[in-house]
Amino acid sequence: MSEILHDIEFRDVSKHYGSVCAVDGVSFSVRRGSFHSFLGGSGCGKTTSLRMIAGFEQPTRGSVLVGGRDMAGVPAHQRPVNMVFQSYALFPHLSVLDNVAYGLRYRQPRPERAQERRMAEQALEMVRLSGFGQRKPHELSGGQQQRVALARALVNQPTVLLLDEPLSALDRKLRKEMQSELLRLQREVGITFVLVTHDQEEALSMSDSISVMQNGRILQNASPQELYEQPANRFIADFIGEANLIDGHIDRRDGTQIVLRTEAGLELAARCGQHAGELNPGCAASIAVRPEQVSISAANCQAERPFCLTGQVVDRIFLGHQIEYRVQTQALGVICARVPQTEGGAFGHGCAVRVAWDPVHSLALGA
Structure with missing residues (x-):
């Protein structure tokens, strides 16, 4: 069996909402273990593309492959992906540790409670929040809450981690720090990260490859250096x-x-x-x-x-x-x-x- 070189692949993918075409005939692939970004202005199709990878949307036409497998008809909770949302979406009534462990209860087979706790603690250690497990989300800073959301997404060891403008609510200095944290995490865990952003500096500084989108199409898919030096x-x-x-x-x-x-x-x-x-x-x-x-x-x-x-x-x-x-x-x-x-x-x-x-x-x- 041949080795899978790409964790994500779009094959002539389109997405229509009635008469509106949000994604128009997109084809591209993301190399395994790389950091990829969708970059573009509002309404360009980048978030819709991310949601089709996550399984929250189904393509009108074409195929979306994750880990070499066609995701047609596969519901979101059965896909080897996890997502970090812009709003973090932490449960305010649960502790940090329970927030991180929440997704483990839907694994099949479900780990024992002691193992769930160990896995959640390891995920918190990965994002440098050891010792914060018993706090509630409101007792954390914005950057710490972002790290909890990352730990919760990583605890299930997904093939692909999806990031929907996760740094947009942070101030400039904290955003720079979190960019470094994301890069460190991506290198340490070795899984594929896919980021949606409208921030050019963010995409250029973090990505191995970038898809620049406009009006539902990818205008250029290239490395940051090529996009800057050889724009299409x-x-x-x-x-x-x-x-x-x-x-x-x-x-x-x-x-x-x-x-x-x-x-x-x-x-x-x-x-x-x-x-x-x-x-x-x-x-x-x-x-x-x-x-x-x-x-x-x-x-x-x-x-x-x-x-x-x-x-x-x-x-x-x-x-x-x-x-x-x-x-x-x-x-x-x-x-x-x-x-x-x-x-x-x-x-x-x-x-x-x-x-x-x-x-x-x-x-x-x-x-």
Whole structure:
């Protein structure tokens, strides 16, 4: 029997609610033991996809496989998955230990009570809450409640752990701490984690792979680095991180490089990425330049990069180790540059400056 390489697989899956198509012909797979995220705005289909894995929804068309097994007709409580909800859904009248042990009573065969207690205590130890078992949920902080919800989901040793925006209710510092905890847990237990989030930073920092969704479809399924460096289209370049996006039409193409002509008649060169197969002369296209690839200098300085523009600083944002400048240019509107503090502390609001970048750091994209 061949080894199962993917814990989750969608095969041409669609989900309709009456005339509304929430998920539209989605096919993808999640490698066993990896951390995968569904990323997108509200209504993109990410939560519906998660609920079809959990068994709370059934696909209108297509197949959902978990652990290599088709889940058609398999109810939620019989699937090898557990879910951590956004609201935690802890029982307020039960102790922390009893909350964690609750799901064990539905296992077949059900463990003896002493074994249930040992398993629940081990799960609490896994999330670093040893000694908290006799407390009630209201006696815990938000981060501790989140850990209890994780322990309750992990105690059954599922094949897949589903996470429905579990960190959205936490403050920024606690959210960062819990991101590290989730990564540590995923590595220690070695099971597949699937996260639903609208937070790009959260998905980029935690995931082995990400499915970017829009209007019920997966626009790109790739690693965080590939999504950032090789976005498939303009939407993804804009959604993942921040980018200066310049629109126009392709004037000419020479192998791996295009020349884009803006409405104002300015010609800009850019490299063609992995997804530039349809970018031919006459096509509408965009060029994406990440802010960290843009340099800034005084207007009277000689530019060291092939392409440069003069403009005026309209905003200066202190980011700690970096400073972000927004520069109003006549030819391309506002250009964002993000530079180390040691290089960019001299320009205040209204300063005349020069922004520049190398075409090798700009990427040609389709619509």
